[in-house]
Amino acid sequence: MRVAEVDARLVALAGDGVPLLVFRLPALERTAWRNGLRAARSIERRASAAFAAAAARILRSSDLTGHDRGADAFVAALIAPTRDGRRWPAPVDIRSTLARIAATIEGLTALDVDAGWTRYDAQSARGIEAAIAAALVRGAQERERYAFFSALGHELRTPLASIRGYLETLLAEDADPATRQHFVRIAYGESLRLQRLLEGMFEISLLDLSATFPLGADGLLDAALSGAADASAALATEHGVALALTPGPPVRVAMDGDRLMLVLINLIANAIKHGRRGGRVAVTSERDASRTVTILVDDDGPGIPPHERERVFALGARGRTRAGGSGIGLALVRMILERAGGRVEIRGSPLGGARFAVTVPLADSVPGQRNGAPALSVMRAMGTDFRNGRDFPRRGRDGIDGFLWLARVFDKARAARIDALHDYIYPCPMDRGVFDRWGITSRMFDAALDSCDSDDAILSWVRARVTDERRDEANRWLLEERSANLDRLDAEEGFVAV
Secondary structure (H helix, E strand, O other), X not given: OOHHHHHHHHHHOOOEEEEEEEEEOHHHHHHHXXXXXXXXXXXXXXXXXXXXXXXXXXXXXXXXXEEOOXXXXXXXXXXXXXXXXXXXXXXXXXXXXHHXXXXXXXXXXXXXXEEEEEEEEOOOOOHHHHHHHHHHHHHHHHHHHHHHHHHHHHHHHHHHHHHHHHHHHHHHOOOOHHHHHHHHHHHHHHHHHHHHHHHHHHHHHOOOOOOOOOOOOOEEHHHHHHHHHHHHHHHHHHOOOEEEEOOOOOOEEOOOHHHHHHHHHHHHHHHHHHOOOOOEEEEEEEEOOOOEEEEEEEEOOOOOOHHHOOHHHOOOOOOOOOOOOOOOHHHHHXXXXXXXOOEEEEEEOOOOOEEEEEEEEEHHHOOOOEOOEOOOOOOOOOOOOOOOOOOOOOOOOOOXXXXXXXXXXXXXXXXXXXXXXXXXXXXXXXHHXXXXXXXXXXHHXXXXXXXXXXXXXXXXXXXXXXXXXXXXXXHHHHHHHOHHHHHHHHHXXXXXXX
């Protein structure tokens, strides 16, 4: 049945808290863009057959399933009572069912499946489409948390095993004083590493994966720089590294000073550990013309190859030098910066190693924020609505002050907020491609909508984060590498070149 029919059945049942399982096949969207609708529909038919087979094998006969032709999502509502008489299954059983159906679809189609679940209130005014989106967001968050705790569990086992082994040796053997001191010192060092792991876990647990920092948050750049250098001095001395800090410009940045200090401590520690022993780490900063400040952390180590520069920010990822690491620090850095509207990227360093470049907006460059005061207004009701099939987002070729695609993605993002996208997808591969080249994420862009309700406001927000070089690279990519996509969109939406 269609998804709307599932919704109607749930409303008729007055279902409150019904477990709603959602399965999405990203390959459908990618194939539609790359190879056209005919190829995507072929994949959709395979996926539909696989979903039906999985549902028949795993679900109960009275459970509901739904899918809309041309959509990339499949839904299942678990309305059948459980064997022990409970109205709805327990969360552990829901997750088990979700995993079994997703694995069956993947096994039958050889395609990746994004899966998630939520409890659906049929009386909610938000509707089933909002519930589908919420389920997928929840699924992504749960997968990220699972990856994080898996990596953390692996990292915790190592120092714990080491501490236990040395203590057992001390208890079982009559070691001489020098050996005992050596073992105790190692156990103490491992306990410090364990503490750092737990602190990193705590920091990440404080970050809501869908949240941003308040608009009113700000801090002094120079205070964060000097505080991070002081906190890193002992580690630099231990490794024989010369830590050189150039004082930053006297500006306030649009993020909490303690959070920025934590970012810098992690980056400096990373540079010290992965740089040359007895080498050099340099920290510099400069104010940019685009109303941002850039902080550079350089080391003289082996550097990071271009193909690995994205991987090191993943939870659980560790460098390939002997220094190792917890796989938490750099993930934490990116999470903090993205939630503050900033970014971090890796380049080659003039010292011969890696350069971590942190870009943070200045406090007075965030729309709706002046002198550290939060915005007083909320986003007005949106007029962007494509559900009638006659209204469309603005053309991708129509720029806002030189930013191609900005008008279109702004229209789509606002429509997505009021469930008025109709047949459009946000973020689609073109949206993501532009965001990647701008150096931002869809999560950052969505958060900007809280304070940006006009072209001027969103332009100001983008200018504060996107350099001219990144803007030009995105424009070149659109006009040269994606011109066929732009032409197809123009044709489908009735735009005629003049």
